[in-house]
Amino acid sequence: MAKSAASYRNQAKALWKTFSKIQRVLGVRDGELAEMLCLSIKDFTRLRHEQRELSTSKIFSLADILHVSVENIWKDEIDYRALVESFHGNQAHIPERYDHAAFSKRRTAVTLVGFSEAAWGTTFANLTLRHFQIHPAALFRPDKMINIHFLTDFCAYLKRQGVAQNRFYEMGRFSVASNRGSALDQAIQKEKNARGVYERVFEELVNVYYDKNWNYGIRQLSNDHAVASIEPRQEVLAALGAGNMGSHLLCLFKAGVTASLLGYKGLTDAKVTHPKCRHKGDSECLYDIDFSEANFIQERRLSGLRQQYPVKHRLLF
Numbered sequence: 001m002a003k004s005a006a007s008y009r010n011q012a013k014a015l016w017k018t019f020s021k022i023q024r025v026l027g028v029r030d031g032e033l034a035e036m037l038c039l040s041i042k043d044f045t046r047l048r049h050e051q052r053e054l055s056t057s058k059i060f061s062l063a064d065i066l067h068v069s070v071e072n073i074w075k076d077e078i079d080y081r082a083l084v085e086s087f088h089g090n091q092a093h094i095p096e097r098y099d100h101a102a103f104s105k106r107r108t109a110v111t112l113v114g115f116s117e118a119a120w121g122t123t124f125a126n127l128t129l130r131h132f133q134i135h136p137a138a139l140f141r142p143d144k145m146i147n148i149h150f151l152t153d154f155c156a157y158l159k160r161q162g163v164a165q166n167r168f169y170e171m172g173r174f175s176v177a178s179n180r181g182s183a184l185d186q187a188i189q190k191e192k193n194a195r196g197v198y199e200r201v202f203e204e205l206v207n208v209y210y211d212k213n214w215n216y217g218i219r220q221l222s223n224d225h226a227v228a229s230i231e232p233r234q235e236v237l238a239a240l241g242a243g244n245m246g247s248h249l250l251c252l253f254k255a256g257v258t259a260s261l262l263g264y265k266g267l268t269d270a271k272v273t274h275p276k277c278r279h280k281g282d283s284e285c286l287y288d289i290d291f292s293e294a295n296f297i298q299e300r301r302l303s304g305l306r307q308q309y310p311v312k313h314r315l316l317f
């Protein structure tokens with residue numbers, strides 16, 4: 001439905017109210033804000049007096065300087081503390097929503113941003129981060145913590161931008177490229193086979209390198225297959241003041257991360273399905289992990305090496 005004239009007027013009034021809040025919080029004068037909006041002080045004063053709407057390009061100029069999105073300004077969805085920090089040059093600040101109850105390592109955020117950059121370009125990735133009032137510099141240290149809401153919100157934002165559901169699995173698979181050369185990579189490479197990788201990751205590494213939001217467990221484990229369960233930790237839910245956390249999109253991302261773990265060893269991805277999900281009404285999240293193909297390839301490589309080198313020269317296999 002087309003917007004009525006009254007609705008445009010109200011929107012414009014709200015916009016000028018947001019501008020004056022921004023001025024108050026940052027302590028900037030009319031002339032400075034006019035400059036940020038690419039307006040002369042004369043036009044700025046007149047438009048404010050008439051409470052007129054501004055073009056998106058003017059608001060974009062301001063958003064660019066303040067490191068927020070146009071949407072943040074239109075809806076006055078701004079973390080003003082983060083705005084002040086950013087305005088004064090602090091690029092490491094994390095907005096309050098993502099800074100408290102922080103149980104996720106930032107490496108997952110780095111993977112999401114890294115994939116966005118590789119798939120849709122640096123500008124897209126930066127504009128997306130800007131929407132959350134986070135500078136890329138804040139993510140430089142993947143072992144620092146961040147609230148799970150950042151990952152959930154980031155996925156939801158991508159979905160709103162038209163990213164198809166199946167891309168979230170692919171994003172998770174990007175984690176191997178994103179963590180190449182890390183301590184996580186080295187720890188996984190030490191495992192002899194696929195079974196060992198999944199056992200070690202779910203029983204130990206996931207809490208060290210990814211997050212402490214969930215209790216990860218292995219329900220079934222054989223040489224070709226595993227079933228993993230993921231349940232929220234009650235203390236995290238209490239800290240968040242929520243009955244649930246994450247999202248189905250984030251679960252699909254996790255499925256991609258899980259599938260790709262064998263990539264650190266140069267093996268084919270596992271086939272991972274997510275037959276039960278708390279975000280689809282099930283009582284738990286279950287992941288079914290089939291790594292038979294990776295085993296087949298590893299065995300073929302080893303038998304090739306056995307044929308190539310006679311028994312007396314074998315040292316490693």
Ligand SMILES: [Zn+2]
Nearest residue numbers: 251277278285
């Ligand atoms: Zn799930």
